[in-house]
Every structure is written in structure tokens, then in C-alpha cells.
Amino acid sequence: MMDQDQLERKFQTSFNDFEVAPPDYLWQNLTSELHPPPKQVSFWDYFSDTNPFSRRRFRAYSLAAMSFVVLFFVLIYFVSMNGYSLRGSVYKGEARLTSGTAILFRLDDHATPWDSLKHYRSALIGPSGTFKFDGVGKGKYLLRVEPDAEKGQEPAFKPSWYDTHEEPAESNVITISDGDVSADVHLVPKDVPKFP
Amino acid sequence: MAGSDEDLVTGCLRRDSISETMLYRKFAPKMYGICLRYAGNEMEANDIMQNGFLRVYANMHRFRNEGSLEGWIRRIVINTAINYNKQRLKFRNEVELKEEYDATIPEETLSKLSTQDLLAVIRSLSPGHRTVFNLYAIEGYGHKEIASMLGITEGTSKSQLHRAKESIRRRLEEHGFNSNVSVK
Numbered sequence: 339m340m341d342q343d344q345l346e347r348k349f350q351t352s353f354n355d356f357e358v359a360p361p362d363y364l365w366q367n368l369t370s371e372l373h374p375p376p377k378q379v380s381f382w383d384y385f386s387d388t389n390p391f392s393r394r395r396f397r398a399y400s401l402a403a404m405s406f407v408v409l410f411f412v413l414i415y416f417v418s419m420n421g422y423s424l425r426g427s428v429y430k431g432e433a434r435l436t437s438g439t440a441i442l443f444r445l446d447d448h449a450t451p452w453d454s455l456k457h458y459r460s461a462l463i464g465p466s467g468t469f470k471f472d473g474v475g476k477g478k479y480l481l482r483v484e485p486d487a488e489k490g491q492e493p494a495f496k497p498s499w500y501d502t503h504e505e506p507a508e509s510n511v512i513t514i515s516d517g518d519v520s521a522d523v524h525l526v527p528k529d530v531p532k533f534p
Numbered sequence: 535m536a537g538s539d540e541d542l543v544t545g546c547l548r549r550d551s552i553s554e555t556m557l558y559r560k561f562a563p564k565m566y567g568i569c570l571r572y573a574g575n576e577m578e579a580n581d582i583m584q585n586g587f588l589r590v591y592a593n594m595h596r597f598r599n600e601g602s603l604e605g606w607i608r609r610i611v612i613n614t615a616i617n618y619n620k621q622r623l624k625f626r627n628e629v630e631l632k633e634e635y636d637a638t639i640p641e642e643t644l645s646k647l648s649t650q651d652l653l654a655v656i657r658s659l660s661p662g663h664r665t666v667f668n669l670y671a672i673e674g675y676g677h678k679e680i681a682s683m684l685g686i687t688e689g690t691s692k693s694q695l696h697r698a699k700e701s702i703r704r705r706l707e708e709h710g711f712n713s714n715v716s717v718k
Contacts, residue, residue, distance in 0.1 A: 345639060345699065346671035349656075352649045353672050357563035358570060364584055365558055371588055372554060 421473035426521040434467025437486040445478040479512045483523045495525035539603040572615035586614035663698035
């Protein structure tokens with residue numbers, strides 16, 4: 339007769355080297371858990387990552403920012419390509435003005451043009467005495483030139499309206515409709531003492 | 535080509551699929567045998583097996599080469615089985631039995647029982663009896679260790695073991711043996 343310990347020993351020895359082949363599908367399940375297929379990340383997942391400091395989110399927003407900047411400059415380029423150019427030279431007497439500002443005013447369709455002026459754009463007048471406005475839309479404009487002081491002295495010429503007027507009411511209207519326009523301005527000199 | 539355990543561990547830490555496969559092939563049959571002992575049926579055994587090996591791979595970095603790799607994997611699988619059954623392990627804090635029933639089983643009966651028969655006998659036990667019996671009689675843990683693992687008292691562990699053996703004896707009687715019971 340055997341005692342209880344032998345019952346335990348019977349089980350122990352029987353199961354000591356007990357081996358059973360597991361079902362094949364278990365290993366297949368394990369491999370898919372251990373090496374899952376790469377997750378398909380949709381475009382919006384890059385922006386919806388909950389971790390604000392994740393690399394994926396950083397890359398997504400950096401790419402978006404760069405794209406925006408590029409698009410912005412592309413837009414500016416095309417806007418500037420649209421419309422027309424208004425360019426000209428500014429004279430102070432026989433010589434060209436070497437420093438000043440050209441200011442373009444847009445005329446609204448009001449009865450009195452001088453009451454409906456709206457600042458449109460400004461351009462610097464360089465040493466060559468020229469100015470240029472690109473991408474100017476169709477419409478009517480008035481052009482004013484303000485000379486800078488030279489060598490610390492008051493300019494000898496007055497701010498003037500195209501083509502050579504002191505007041506806007508007297509100014510010639512520049513019409514841009516179907517092509518580039520050239521408009522030279524001759525500054526009105528300051529009052530010169532009259533000799534008898 | 536079979537690699538040493540150290541090579542397998544190194545490969546698995548690098549997430550090398552070949553090393554992972556070789557490790558599984560080397561230890562899966564024995565570990566599945568353990569799962570079958572702790573589970574009530576094959577489906578449960580499959581779940582324990584899958585969860586156990588996932589934990590093995592996930593915790594490979596914790597293997598310290600202080601013992602055998604097989605022993606380390608074995609402990610993980612057993613713990614997985616215990617956790618799997620935890621919800622069904624309803625132990626009552628029983629008073630340790632003062633009377634021990636010495637149910638003897640003839641050698642002839644035991645010798646006729648195959649491993650599959652013994653496995654069926656173990657599966658017929660309740661989850662609590664089965665777990666304690668496995669841990670004590672087959673894995674060789676003491677009652678103190680079993681109590682710590684299962685969150686029970688030593689007394690409960692002893693009584694669970696005793697009742698498991700009673701159940702085994704009753705089941706074996708169905709195979710046609712007569713026991714001589716004496717009370718000590």
C-alpha cells in the first residue's frame with residue numbers, strides 16, 4: 339500500500355517531463371502581437387497626437403508652417419505678377435531727384451476726385467531718381483512725390499503731384515487699364531524770389 | 535540551428551524574430567503542459583500560454599542569468615496561470631484540519647493511470663484545489679510560499695491540499711480501487 343506522499347510523487351514524476359505541442363495558431367497570434375503590422379497613419383493623425391511634445395506632431399506642424407510660408411510667398415509672387423506696373427522718374431529741374439518717396443493714391447468713383455483719395459502704396463525713390471509700383475490694379479490714381487531733405491538742408495523743391503502740380507486737384511489722373519504705365523514727375527520748385 | 539539560452543535571450547532583446555521563434559519552439563511544449571495542468575480546459579490553457587509567453591518576451595530584459603532560463607519562464611507561466619484563475623480562486627479561510635485522512639491508493643491502480651488520466655483527474659478539481667495541488671505536489675512549493683503567492687493563510691493552503699487529495703481519491707475510486715482509510 340502506498341501513502342499520500344507517493345500520490346504526490348506519482349503526479350510529480352508523471353508530469354516532470356510532460357510536454358504537449360501547443361496549437362499552431364498560438365504562435366501565429368504571438369508573432370502578430372510581437373511584430374504588429376505598421377499602423378497606417380492618416381494625415382490627420384499627425385495633428386491629433388495627444389502628446390504635445392511628440393516628434394510626429396512637431397514634424398507635422400513644422401511641415402505645415404513651412405508649407406504656409408512657401409504658399410504665402412508664392413501668393414505674393416502671383417499677386418505681384420497680376421496687375422500692372424507704374425514706373426517713372428522724378429526730376430528736380432534738369433537733374434533727377436536722388437532721394438524721396440513716391441506715393442500712389444487710388445481714386446474712388448466719387449464726384450470730386452480730390453475728396454476721394456485713398457492711400458494705395460508708397461515706393462522709395464532711389465539714387466537713380468526712379469520709382470516703380472508693381473501689381474497695380476486697374477483703376478485711377480494720383481501720384482505724389484515728396485523729396486527728402488538734402489545734406490541737412492530744406493529741399494529746394496516742393497512735394498508735387500503728377501506731373502508737375504502743387505495741389506491734388508490740379509493733378510493729372512493716371513489711369514491703369516490694360517498695360518504698364520510710365521509717369522514722370524517734375525517737382526515744383528519753391529518760390530524763387532522774382533527779380534524785377 | 536539551436537542557440538544557447540544566452541544567445542536566445544540576447545536575440546530576443548534585439549527583437550530578432552528568429553531568436554523569438556527558437557525560444558518558443560524550445561520551451562513551448564513543456565510550458566503548454568504546465569498550462570494544461572492549471573487550466574480547466576484547453577481554451578483556458580491556450581489563453582494562459584499566450585499571455586504567459588507575451589509576458590516572457592516583454593520582460594526578457596529582467597532575466598538576470600541567475601537561474602536557468604527554463605525556470606524563469608516556468609515561473610512566469612505559473613504566475614500567469616494563477617492570475618488567470620484568480621477571480622475563480624475562492625478560498626475560504628478554513629481551519630486546518632486536525633484529523634488527517636490517510637487514503638492509500640494501491641500501486642496497481644496508480645501504475646495503470648496514464649499521464650492523460652492524471653491530467654483529467656487534476657482538471658476535475660476546482661480551480662482552488664487544482665492550483666494548490668499543482669503548486670505543492672508537482673511544482674514543489676511549500677505551504678508558506680503558496681500562501682504568499684495566492685494571498686491566503688498557510689492553514690488554508692494545507693486544507694485546500696487535503697481536500698484536493700480527497701477529490702483525487704474519490705475520482706480514482708471511480709476507476710475501481712478500494713481505499714483503506716485510517717484516522718490519525
